[in-house]
Amino acid sequence: MDPVGVLDRLTIEEPDNPVGNFFHTIWFDTEWHKVKGYGDHNAESYDSYRDYPDVRIPQSLLGDSRWSPEQIDARADELCRRPLENLDTADLATLYQNLHDIDEALRHIQDDWPVKGFYVGSQFVEAVVVPPQEQRAYTYEEGLSDFEDELMAAHGWADMEDEDDDDDFFNNVDGLGQPIHEDDDIDGLGQPDINIPPEHAHEPHREAVDDEEKNPSRPFDPKPYSLNAEEYQARFHVDLAKRLLQRCKHIRGIVRIRSRKHVRPLNLGDMPHDILAPVFAAEENQTIIEKGYRPLEYHRDKQQLDLMKSLRLTCRSLADMMSPLLFSSFTVRLTDESLTKLVYISRHPTLGKGIKTIRTAAPYQDVFIAENPAHFVDHVLYLMVQSFMIDDEDTGRSRWCGGLPGEEAAYFEFMKSVANFRSLDRDEGLNARMPGGDWYAAFSQHALLFRCWNVYRNKVAEEFRVLDGIYNEGDNFVRLVVDAIARMPSVETLAFSDHSHDQPWALRHRGTRNKFTDEPLFDFFTRGSNWENARNLPSAGSQNRCLLLLVSLLSTIGSRNIELKHLEINVTAPNTLTGFGVAPEAREIFQRALRNVEFLKFHISPDPFNRTPIPLKYPPREPEELDSLDEFLDCLLSSNNLRELDLSFKSLRKENVDNPVRYYLPSLWKARPWPHLRKATLDSVCMDSTKLKNFLGDRPLWLTELYKPHMSFGT
Template sequence: MAAPEQEQSPAEDQTILKVAFDGLRIANEDHDEATLRVTRLAAARAMRHPKPCEEFRCPHREIDRCGFWLRWKAPRWWAAIIHHKDFSSAAILAQESEEVFESALQKVTDLAARSGVVQEALRSSINHLSRSSLRKLNILDLPDEILLSIFEFVEGWNSEDHLAFDPCFRTTKDIQNSRLVCRRLRDVSSQFLLRTIVVTIDKESVQRLDEISRHTTISKGVRGVRIVLHLYSAELMSLANLLEYCVGDIEEQARMAEAVRSWEFRNGKSSEHDTLERVEQVLAVVGTLRRITTAEHMQDMDPDNGDAADLSEEDQLHRSRLLDTRRQYVSLCVEQQAFMESGEFYRAVGLAIARMPCARRLDIRDTDFECHRRARSVMHPEDDVWASISRFMLLPLTGYHAKRADVSVADRHDITNLLHAVRNAGALLKGIDIKLSNLTGFGGATPGLSRPQELSSGMSQLEYLSFCAEDEDLFEGEAANVELLLSTCADTPSLRELRCDLRSSAQGALIDIQRVLPPRARPHLANLWFARAAIHLSGLKALIEQLPDMKYCGLAHVRLLSGTWEEALDVLRQDLKCRLLCLVEPEGAECDGMAPEDYKAIFNRDQGFHSDAVQFSRGLLRENPLRALRNREQIALEEQSDAMEE
């Protein structure tokens, strides 16, 4: 039986390390000596016996910027070369060089052998010091800070990008796979699982938000909350109106699936035969729905009492099923309205945002087609047709569908109520992004805007503010409320970016830029964009004088209420400090009566960044293009007058 291996003492370990160190030191000295001798002989040959094409440069000597030699101190071996009498003969130099090279080669060979012995001694000592109780390090031994940096690359998004946390542009597949590896990686990567939480106005969605905000790990990675304002309408509580609204969308889905050959885009999930059969079934149901809708309008009766006339027995059965769906719709509408009027919805959202340490961005949308995506489609062959239609009818209205069907929804008190709820919960927002399909209901009395100072106090850290809406007929009351909301939120020195884009018709009311941005110091404002707005020349000059050096400034369809655009371009040239300026189709003043060819030459839409007006404002053109046009017109009038006199 072999005797057990005796454990080495610490003194023996130190002896091994000392021998290894001494061996490396001696090997290093021998290597330096051999290198010095080779270099000395090479320098002697180059200086005493140079070749015709060889240029010799002295070592340790530098040349200054003017080409003069700098003073230098020659090493001792260089002096030995100069005064060595034996180096005067090339034969003697060649013989000594051969001896030196042989000695250097031998030393290098001995050095390689000695290095192997030293490495073996070091490896033996290290293996002994690294006892078996100490395991090898791996990725799980890294601290959380480094693992978080690694998972940022796995996520693959720039945190400063506004689209980085948009659910439509972000995938979490890699993060989900990482959470399945082990418990440690699950705990760390969970912070990247949810960046934006989408919340609809119902108790189930708010309960999900509350659970996420209380999660110890996932809540740390949430950066924003998106509120989707899909609302039920009281106008659709009657069966006739509900059917009239839904029939068109259902028929459009069926026609579209057949026209675009949707089975080719479903990766084999449904065949052409199944899809076409589903289209026929849906169109047959549409015919039934139209008959029931017509009967409801003809009877002009309460749908809960009696049956509609001129309906077959099968249609009567379908009508009874639709009446049950209508009762559920009424219940959901009443429940949602009570949920909002009681303030429970706003308080729950505000408290959840305050609990999450990094959730400081609030997005508000009235249209999000990703919500209830499956329920919105009736073309899934695996679902029952009537069940799909009933599910579709129970969905709340998006802002887009309400606008297209001309159906009224609740007033826009929810926006200001949300902002107040977040402020009352103690959270200071850093970003607000509002996108609305229409501003219907925004012109009434908005309770939240009656306390602008309270709302403004919660915006002390706001950096990003965006308000976009599409409303062809913007009224004065709606424009005034939008101005008050934006001015209240933008009243902070921390603001870095402001966007106001109201895509209204030329006849609609316009937002006054001066009311949105009254004169005050904004040292951090770097990006500014206004579309469909108006301003006076004096207000433009006062605003520009208060703006700092900016990266970007954009004005699209901005109407000048007083003064001329010729003067406005002079103001932009003299006072605006901006790296990138965009001026698209300005309105008002001399632009209204300008000839189309002259307008296009000065304010070319395709060259919003490089038009003549922008080039002059940035100082790249000497003459104001509007002043040049006015001078040309004046000269033409004078010539015409002179011609008439003659």
């Protein structure tokens, strides 16, 4: 039975008990007569427990399955005879099996223990356990509990010595305070036969109550414990249990040395991050939003973040445990500052463990705009018209759609100041690559435009330095990012986008009363463009190196054998699709990066935050471009572990309204194993009805969305 009242003290770490073992010599040496809360389930006055709800009745845990004393002796003796020297070189499985066998034997020993109850008058007031070291009789001073001492003081009982030997009632009682008669059958513990009629047991108690009312005296004098040392040892196996405990302590010492590099107790700091994250989930109080099969994203408010910071400031161990939970994703941009942060986090012993998602932001920044201020002016005018004007279908003229009516006047005033540069010598403006001339002088006087142009060209120059490896001792962007991913063990998701991943400009300045002031416009003009908008720039997006960056990034990940589980590619339509091409010699390495991908998202769609009020028409794609895109898609779909698929080619559909069959991609409808694919979302895809069976297969497949498909072939 489980001891009550000393369990907390037994489980703490002590010099004699370094592992906090529940079975310990302190259990056998405890003065159980001082521990409250014990009862005897065989006590005669069982109903009296109802008056004392705090008294707990010890029950046998093993019941009928408990070994007999002979079986306990035989099993324990067998365990103690096993040579310890063989365990010094044994594996951990053997050591743990020996510990399990010892614990099993100790459970059977501890499941039987002498329990006694005391009465005051006819009331059962407390239960005690006979301590094993007590082989003599309980004296009145040693046997009373604190409860009985308080009861004596309340009733004014005196501790008097009985001078007469005529008081047979208090001298002839058993361990429960019950009178012993000549015909009683006494068992080995000095307890009466529980099969005698209850009336026979309770009647003397009524007489005792009457006597106490006349002459108050001590409530009882327990009967001496009748077992001698040999009988006691044979029944309760105390010495045998102590031998097992010493053996257990020795084996645990071997386990601690064999299983840990340093002999020290296990603490929270030794646990891996995968275990610590659920442990601190309550303190983190995170709101989990699950989107399909994608990894969980954590959104924390200020109160939750402050709580995590407070835990980090508590001590170094908590700081190491909470630091990985501060953020689970990192967005790397084409800047030296962003790369420096990524490398630092990946090499940090705690921060790098919490990163699960790497987002790569690759917006387009035009070299022609950076080199020529006249092109920058054209770029500004295009952004302003595209974002804040719309063509009226009824009148055929452009009208204001920029927001608040009060901002309209500020908008046209700014547009007038920028349009004045067109009234100057246009040739001089287009050739104004060097300072000098009237056009450049007028442009430099416009403080906002001149400042924005300088910042923009500095960003373009920094992007070229990062991609070409001028920074970071010759390491280019791709190598630095892949090396950082390899150092972070929890990274499973790679997201690539031509968006900046900053808050959209319209949302960031939504609360600004007038968005057409210097600071909001500075933020607007110095941002990179998405790839689709870059097609309307002076260079038509021909200098797009970021598309080549995507293929190079995935190929390098495959060469490093990094296993990704989630891949998200969300881009707008570039000026050319040839950058998606994968060389035949790099195809195998490219597919190696995707062999364990479970969730795939590939979108070539317009930017949802980019309103395009002016309809844009582009020339049809060349067949070579679509072949390159089909090769890229074929590699993406090569994973046999794919569980969820999300494809969208909305931009291609808008480009080929007249002839949708042009953007048909045959690799989508190839027969693939995909044993785990259960969910698919298809948007703006060209289909072939004769090959649908290859795509659907025999598996159950949930098509969550089939939006505006085009049946290019078949019926």
